[in-house]
Amino acid sequence: VIIRENEEDLYGGIEHRQTREVTQVLKLISYPGTDSIVRYAFEYARAYGRRKVTCMTKDNIMKITDGLFHRVFNEVAREFPDIQAEHQIIDIGAARLAAAPETLDVIVTPNLYGDILSDVAAQLTGSVGLAGSSNIGREAAMFEAIHGSAPDIAGKGIANPSGLLQAAVHMLVHVGLGDTATLINNAWLRTLEDGVHTADIYREGLSRKRAGTDAFADAVIERLGREPERLRPARFQHASIVIPGAPKLAGRKELCGVDVFLDWNEGEREPARLGRQVEGLVPPPWKLQMITNRGVKVYPEGLPETFRTDHWRCRFVAEDGGAVDYGLVLDLLQRLHRGGLEVIQTENLYTFDGERGYSPGQGE
Known part of the structure; x- marks a missing residue:
């Protein structure tokens, strides 16, 4: 069972083209969203007799966003001592799913990873056309196949x-009609077991009949009331899962710097040239800590072979390493603008209860 957060992550739809060469997408992971989906995964495991929940993230790279998801998973797992909890980096977790799916039980993961893993898991059974999905909210639920609309075969009946x-x-299980769900699912299993297969799963020597969309549905209807003989019959029962809202987080938040993103395309894009220009415009109490290009530190002491685009990040911090007032950020931006630099984006740098809330540059 793959349980994914379905509103956040890279699917928020917040994208921008910032320069002629560079686009960006915003990855959003929230504490309440993560707490809800992780808690649902453990409650689901407990309600349906599952023994293990595996969290998959990429927090070895995205230490703040995926790091939050992993941290909340660990916090919630401590409330469910009867359920085994484990974490895997998403790439090796995906390899494990492909090679040994029987070693996994319930997977909980951010939105994008879950979207990919669910198709992989379905294909392992024979086709992405075999799996359904549930979108469960606090006020409503929606149910759909995991695949897309397949416009290339629309209207062909295949x-x-x-x-x-x-x-x-x-859906039937969700609304408490487990007996009806069991009846339909067992008829479906018996149809597959009898070798009635649509084109996507039809195999010579294994399948007995190639069926179109309507013929397959009719075959399932004909088998209502029958159970599979070799496959394990389904036995569904409804389990009510209620997830409380996550508490609001409190604590001390202090502004300590700002990342200023520039569209700069002068000369041969020499980082030292940009660095000198920026440093000539920076007023106290600011200090230019570094410049990065595509996340890699290029000034000061960058590597000359680093590939560079027209998209630059300048990180400014207070010379004394302390907190700053936002008015100083506005003054800095005005000075950069008057100095002929095009500011395309800013990200304030904060500490939360003294802990840094931003990532270092690669090579910093």
Whole structure:
């Protein structure tokens, strides 16, 4: 079972083209969103007799965003001592899913990773057309096949209806009609077991009949009331899972610097030239700590072979390393503008209860 957060991460749809050469997308991971989905995963495991929940992130690289997801997972896991909890980096976790899916039980992960893993898991069973999905909210729920609309085969009568059928089974379980869900799912399993297969899963020597969309659905209907003989029959029952809202986080937040992003395309894009220009414009109490290009530190003491675009980040901090007033940020931006530099974005740098809330530059 793959449980993914379905509103945040890179799917917020916040994208910008910032320079002629560079675009960006904003990755959002929230504490309440993460707490809700992780708590749901553990409650689901407990309600349906699952023994293990595996969290998959990429927090060895994205230490703040995916790091938050991993940290909340660890916090919630301590409340469920009866459920085994483990974490894996997403790339090796995906490899494990492909090579040994039987070693996994419930997976909880941010939005993008879960979207990819769910298709991989479905394909391991034979086709992405076999799996359904549930979108569960506090006020409403929606159920759908995991795959897209497949416009290339629309109207041809060859699509596998199993994904939508499985989505309907999910819906019936959700609304408390587990017996009906069991009846339909077992008829579907018996149909597959009898070798009635749509084109996406049809195999010579294994399948007995190639069926179109309608014929496959009719075959399932004909088998209502029958159970599979070799596959494990389904036994569904509804379990009510109620997830409380996450508490609001409090604490001390202090502004300690600012990242200023520039569109700069002068000469051969020499970092030292830009660095000298910026330093000539910086007023006290600011200090130019570094300049990066595509996240890699290029000034001071950058590597000359680093590939550079027209998109630059200048990190400014107070000379004494302390907190600053936002009015000083506005003054800095005005000076950069008057100095002929094009500011395209800013990100304030904060500490939270004394802990840095931003990542270092690569090579810093």
